[in-house]
Amino acid sequence: MHIIAYIDYCMQPMNINEPPPTDPAYDVLAARLKLLAHPERLRILDAIRRDAECVCHLEALLGKPQPYVSQQLRLLREAGLIDDRKQGQNVYYALVDRDVRAWLDAMLGPAEGELADLAFHKRVIACPCPKCHDTIELIEVQNA
Numbered sequence: 001m002h003i004i005a006y007i008d009y010c011m012q013p014m015n016i017n018e019p020p021p022t023d024p025a026y027d028v029l030a031a032r033l034k035l036l037a038h039p040e041r042l043r044i045l046d047a048i049r050r051d052a053e054c055v056c057h058l059e060a061l062l063g064k065p066q067p068y069v070s071q072q073l074r075l076l077r078e079a080g081l082i083d084d085r086k087q088g089q090n091v092y093y094a095l096v097d098r099d100v101r102a103w104l105d106a107m108l109g110p111a112e113g114e115l116a117d118l119a120f121h122k123r124v125i126a127c128p129c130p131k132c133h134d135t136i137e138l139i140e141v142q143n144a
Helices: 003-011 026-036 039-048 055-062 066-078 098-108 116-124 130-143
Strands: 082-087 090-095
Touching: 026 039, 039 055, 039 066, 039 090, 039 098, 055 066, 055 090, 055 116, 066 082, 066 090, 090 098
Parallel strands: none
Antiparallel strands: 082 090
């Protein structure tokens, strides 16, 4: 049984006429919950469930140095929750685990548009990534 389905089952009102689902792998469930029970990793996942982001954006969002952000990304990648793709010198991270995406949608609400905190930071940091560079060029063209 998927972890999300089991959590959903546990949150439903109890029906004594229905048998409980088969026991999940408690070790797997505990490890997944431990991974998700970290505020900075949740912020990262909330940002990258909307759109792929580079490390410089996540550094600005968290207000943490690059090694710290990379460590959190490594844990999420090793657990299979996120994936990365390289574009030039930049690496972009995106959420790929459907169960975690559904859980985040249930807990945080649907991911609509860019995360407000991240949008603010993107406007004030000097980010060399193509996403920001294209935005800067668009702003310069519109202001010309």
